[in-house]
Amino acid sequence: MKRTECIFPGSFDPVTLGHLDIICRAAGMFERVYAAILHNPEKNGCFPVPEREEMLKACCAGMRNVEVVTFPGMLWELAQRLNVHVILRGFRSGGEAEDEIAMARLNAKLLPGTETVFLPCEAELSCVSSSAVRQIASFHGNLHGLVPGIIEQKIREKFGY
Numbered sequence: 001m002k003r004t005e006c007i008f009p010g011s012f013d014p015v016t017l018g019h020l021d022i023i024c025r026a027a028g029m030f031e032r033v034y035a036a037i038l039h040n041p042e043k044n045g046c047f048p049v050p051e052r053e054e055m056l057k058a059c060c061a062g063m064r065n066v067e068v069v070t071f072p073g074m075l076w077e078l079a080q081r082l083n084v085h086v087i088l089r090g091f092r093s094g095g096e097a098e099d100e101i102a103m104a105r106l107n108a109k110l111l112p113g114t115e116t117v118f119l120p121c122e123a124e125l126s127c128v129s130s131s132a133v134r135q136i137a138s139f140h141g142n143l144h145g146l147v148p149g150i151i152e153q154k155i156r157e158k159f160g161y
C-alpha cells in the first residue's frame with residue numbers, strides 16, 4: 001500500500017484554477033499525484049473525456065510528479081488498480097463537508113484502508129467551480145481568474161466567442 005501517492009479525483013469538466021491550486025500543493029506533499037478524470041460512460045459531460053484529458057495534461061505539464069489518468073468507473077476500483085489508498089479532495093466551503101465526508105466513508109467501505117484527506121482551497125478561489133465556468137461560458141462571459149489562459153482559449157473556441 002503506497003502512502004506517498006495520492007489520487008485527486010474529479011470530473012474536470014473543465015479543469016479550473018481551483019483544481020490546479022490543489023494539484024500543485026499536493027505535488028509538493030506527495031511523491032506522486034494521480035489527477036484522475038472519473039467519468040460514467042453512460043453520461044455525457046460538457047467536454048468529451050479526451051478533451052478534458054488534453055486540457056488537464058496541458059495544465060499539469062510542468063509538474064513532473066503529476067500523472068493524468070482517466071477512468072470510466074468507481075474510485076475504489078481505480079485506487080485498487082493503482083494500489084494507492086490516499087484520496088485527496090479539495091474543500092471550497094464547509095457546506096461541502098457533508099457530501100464529501102459521506103463519499104469518504106463510502107470509499108473506505110468499498111475499499112477498506114482507503115483514507116480521504118481534505119485540503120481547503122485558497123480563499124480567492126472558493127467561488128470557482130467547473131459548473132460556474134460552464135455557465136459563464138454558455139453566456140460568453142469573462143473567465144479570467146477562473147481558468148488558466150490556455151483553457152480559457154479552448155473554452156471560448158468551444159462556445160464560439
Ligand code: PNS
Pocket residue numbers: 009010011012038039073074075076103106107
Ligand atoms: O469534480 P467532481 O464532480 O466533484 O468529482 C466527483 C467524483 C468524480 C470524484 C465522484 O463523483 C466520483 O468519485 N465518481 C466515481 C464514482 C464513485 O466512485 N463514487 C463514490 C462512491 S459512491
